[in-house]
Amino acid sequence: MVVRQYNEELKYLEKINPHCWKIKKGFQPNMNVEGVFYVNSTLEKLMLDELRNACRPGMTGGFLPGVKQIANVAALPGIVGRSVGLPDVHSGYGFAIGNMAAFDMSDPKSIVSPGGVGFDINCGVRLLRTNLHEKDVQPIKEQLAQSLFDHIPVGVGSKGIIPMNARDMEEALEMGMDWSLREGYVWAEDKEHCEEYGRMLNADPSKVSLRAKKRGLPQLGTLGAGNHYAEIQVVDEIYDKYAAGKMGLERIGQVCVMIHSGSRGFGHQVATDALVQMEKAMKRDKIETNDRQLACARINSVEGQDYLKAMAAAANFAWVNRSSMTFLTRQAFAKQFKMAPDDLDMHLIYDVSHNVAKIEEHIVDGKPKTLLVHRKV
């Protein structure tokens, strides 16, 4: 890392508008593109304080400040457009959380980096609706919450209540939500309301270590720890009546359930395994990065492809996991209200992933390009 005074560092940052900062080339060595991040005044202060603290002498260890991390990502081979920091930006492993970066698939030097996806592969959020009103839930909210806890175990080391054997696991990894559908854990229309229809087609369970599968097997249908949650929520404001109506959110006080969870220990192990492989690949292919945490491999290398296939399997695991919790939530509600989940209108509104790398078509400088987009938010 380049060591400069805080005032010197600020010369590389430019506030383009009240909510957007540009990170100019030279802020970190070898930047291929510029960086950009979006913040409000509160977040702006946090970002700059983080940088100021890092400039003080003797500050080593821990994560680099987010601004530096965005700039280091901008120095990765094959990056196009800009290295983008979204409003939730804060430092993470290698890539900052909230850092998005796209790499040109047609450039043989382009890389894929597990740090750009994160350890909780395909962590995501899904929202279920109900036709219940807050006043229906209030009298039994203790029992309902307890019922949810009974169905969905939480915390580090928790184990799920859906029986799975090794063969089920292999199939689930390959099929994603299609497995949940076949086994009857989800409704057919759930798939339509899920990113990628709940299945990454390039998943290859044979690229996943036995250790990862062993860690993942008992954890299916569990929430995990940290910032993960399954919450019973109430609509308290509708901004766009038409759009909300299309999603089946009709009125203030309507009860919803939001689930935020990921691939548990399975994804963590996939990422850890890949980092080891990639350090070797970097030495072999002579890939230089500004930060050791930005371990990566060329997309077309064996390590890069293996990671993408294993990552896709982990993504499928996460979707099966959230689908299982959806099933359990529907069960819990059905028991409490003595009604079928159908009659409670417990449809999935949407499931969106925020820790993935996906191959997508985008227009770059007026030309259509195939990109590997890393999203870590």
Add this chain to the structure above:
Amino acid sequence: MFKLKLSALGHPNPESFNCEDEKEYRSVVLWLEDQKIRHYKIEEREGLRNINDETWTDAYNAYQKDLVSPASEGTLNEQLNWLLSYAVRLEYADNVEKYKNAKIEETKKTAPNVVSSNPLDNLDFSSPAFKAGVERVSALAGIGPHPDPKMRLAALAKILKTNPHPDPPKTEANMIQHPSDVLKLLFVQDLRDLQTKINEALVAVQTVTADPRTDTKLGKVGR
């Protein structure tokens, strides 16, 4: 017929030319070759010059063949039309500089012509039909009464300009946009029907494959 082209070429009497009259037709062809096209040497024009002779038609056909006229198989009018256009083309090519400037004058001339053909210009603003029409649209747009119907029409124009109204102006973009929107919506509907059928099939298969089990004994709450 052919008045414009004939006068453009400077024919002595374009007004009275009757293309149905065989004699006049033949003399115009001869005039074109003599004065404008000049494809043949003077002595070779003998065949065309015999206007009253039966052999004229053969000479005319040969003439058209020599000019490579695309209309030589068409009706007499089509044949003459092509000859006239060809002559105009030659005339223009001879005096490009001169006619270039003339162009601007022509467009100016045609512009007022277009306006005069606008039916709205010929409206009788004092006619009872006009008054009744204004009365009707004013009632629709909620415009209050006024003795002068033109005043009410002006108010209506103002309202239509300032308020969003359901019928967008018929521009060329709209003419393409609307049908393509309709096609898109039909496509989406088709797709939706298909997906619904797929979902029904999946649910039918689920009755065979599905066995969603839970076993609470397996559950373990973590730290």
